[in-house]
């Protein structure tokens with residue numbers, strides 16, 4: 540069985556030294572916990588850090604939720620390189636604040652494989668893996684790399 544290691548690469552720690560993975564005790568906090576569909580079994584180790592080819596190169600990347608001492612949260616993509624990892628890219632739409640139950644917290648990540656994806660706007664084809672992002676209950680969004688940046692598509696309501 541594959542066991543996910545929840546270790547941020549050293550390259551990330553040197554690029555964003557004040558940030559760490561959102562700890563399990565602060566994940567799914569407060570109102571977001573109540574809003575999550577009870578049928579949707581979220582597992583911290585599977586949802587807080589995912590791997591996939593999220594940008595437009597051949598190297599595997601990491602997408603994860605991180606937090607700093609001021610309890611600000613970010614969804615970042617840590618791009619893989621031939622050796623190690625490059626400068627983390629934050630997804631600005633998901634900048635949040637744990638103190639105020641900001642937008643990032645309480646949510647699970649999932650990899651959406653490259654190819655055809657159903658969205659509320661119809662079926663689209665994504666060239667890279669997408670980052671699925673669960674919102675209240677059934678609703679969800681997906682971030683994917685297009686024309687040099689991450690863009691969002693609504694995947695369900």
Ligand SMILES: [Ca+2]
Nearest residue numbers: 594596598600
């Ligand atoms: Ca990559």
